Amino acid sequence: MHEQTDPPDEPSPGLVSTAIQAITQHIRSEGLAPGDPLPSEAAMTRQLNVSRTVVREAFRSLSAMRLIDMSAGRRATVAKLDTGAMSMVIEHGITTQQISVQQVYDVRRTIEMRTVALAALRRTNAEAAAIAQSARLMRESCKNPETVMEHDIAFHEAIAAASHNPVFSLIVTAFSGVTRRTWVIGWRTRSSDEDQLKMIKGHEDIADAILKGDPRLAAEHMAEHFDKSVKALIDAGIA
Amino acid sequence: MHEQTDPPDEPSPGLVSTAIQAITQHIRSEGLAPGDPLPSEAAMTRQLNVSRTVVREAFRSLSAMRLIDMSAGRRATVAKLDTGAMSMVIEHGITTQQISVQQVYDVRRTIEMRTVALAALRRTNAEAAAIAQSARLMRESCKNPETVMEHDIAFHEAIAAASHNPVFSLIVTAFSGVTRRTWVIGWRTRSSDEDQLKMIKGHEDIADAILKGDPRLAAEHMAEHFDKSVKALIDAGIA
DNA sequence: AATAATAACCTGTCATACAGGTTTTGAGGA
DNA sequence: TCCTCAAAACCTGTATGACAGGTTATTATT
Structure with a gap:
């Protein structure tokens, strides 16, 4: 078994991919439904111990896939199914x-x-x-x-x-x-x-x-x- | 004449969406095939007259959808069809x-x-x-x-x-x-x-x-x- | 208690910096 | 001339700080 859910750092997948997974995982584990709010970027930044840059790119990626909705000032929310x-x-x-x-x-x-x-x-x-x-x-x-x-x-x-x-x-x-x-x-x-x-x-x-x-x-x-x-x-x- | 740096046109979609469209448009108009390189972030930054942050979030979004491949040091490339x-x-x-x-x-x-x-x-x-x-x-x-x-x-x-x-x-x-x-x-x-x-x-x-x-x-x-x-x-x- | 002003929080964008990875360049040697 | 290899130039990955503007919570005033 060559698994590495390591404490120090994650080299291969990149921090952003990790953050994306963390967010989708959050949606899953919290059982969020469309419209429910996600953690703020600041909160995610603290939780994952990475810069806001990384968290933002993750949120933005999910937004591009229309899995979440983003808008200025408001927290991101889980999106309805979209094509x-x-x-x-x-x-x-x-x-x-x-x-x-x-x-x-x-x-x-x-x-x-x-x-x-x-x-x-x-x-x-x-x-x-x-x-x-x-x-x-x-x-x-x-x-x-x-x-x-x-x-x-x-x-x-x-x-x-x-x-x-x-x-x-x-x-x-x-x-x-x-x-x-x-x-x-x-x-x-x-x-x-x-x-x-x-x-x-x-x-x-x-x-x-x-x-x-x-x-x-x-x-x-x-x-x-x-x-x-x-x-x-x-x-x-x-x- | 060169580009139209949006005087009064599109406020709502946001700069990142615009950048995403610019990139996909580039792929289309240049007739790029899988493996072909895209402009560097710096080049896009100049062309669109926005910050690298915006361009990066656009690239990252396309990467999340697997429309392009990114890796450190190399320019992004057009991706093969991926699920x-x-x-x-x-x-x-x-x-x-x-x-x-x-x-x-x-x-x-x-x-x-x-x-x-x-x-x-x-x-x-x-x-x-x-x-x-x-x-x-x-x-x-x-x-x-x-x-x-x-x-x-x-x-x-x-x-x-x-x-x-x-x-x-x-x-x-x-x-x-x-x-x-x-x-x-x-x-x-x-x-x-x-x-x-x-x-x-x-x-x-x-x-x-x-x-x-x-x-x-x-x-x-x-x-x-x-x-x-x-x-x-x-x-x-x-x- | 209702309302308006204000503070606190949040996202959008920008500028800068630096650590690696990758490609290009160019100098020196065979 | 051609090859080798190291430096330079370029590129992406990530972090930090700053500020504008939107949204929500708080508080003060009436």
């Missing part, structure tokens, strides 16, 4: 060409085939209405691509929310950033108005299936939707 | 009880039904061997739960890798931390040796199906595996 860090990881993968847009779409398809089925089974009436509303807004604003896109994204996020599994919401939302960067490309390849309206119709079909509570039908429409979207992206030359 | 941040988000959700273990398993099931099918279609011979190897090691070390668990995790990660979609790998690996915390509980409920061996047999069936290149069969076995695992967790009282 910030995940989005950044995905975006990083895309911009450094370690993952392709098509790969993201394959994952989205996999996940959303499930969220849409769960939504059909578990959606509340309000959720079904929100989903249908997004689809309707897509049609109404079909002259303005940017607006259609935002409603499209809201549509998919609403379905994820209606799955009543926040992990699905987390992942779907994390992908929204990628969608924002590629959506318009796909839209442009649907040259004719007819194609564009057909795509919007697809969303309405999904919303209807969810409203009817038919998971199989909802999944079918979702699959169709993704297949067409991916095809549009491939036609546009997205690797 | 660090995602794991922390999931763990945070679990420890603050914003998501349940069962919800994670539902997502895992959804994703791994797909990875296993893709693995059956796209696996190389080496990957098929690695998957089978993990299953074999599970059986051989079946007296030592901890070891079985590690091979089990390696098994699932190997399947994700064989899907040839790094996004799947990313997500599956991010869940491994949760698995490490709950696996033993599920194992204990399989009281009899017979149950435990049956579970290991399930893994071998999956490995065989992947080797045979039969996605449907592989997915069937995977579904069965997850259904039993979830049942074991529920029996053990995991909410």
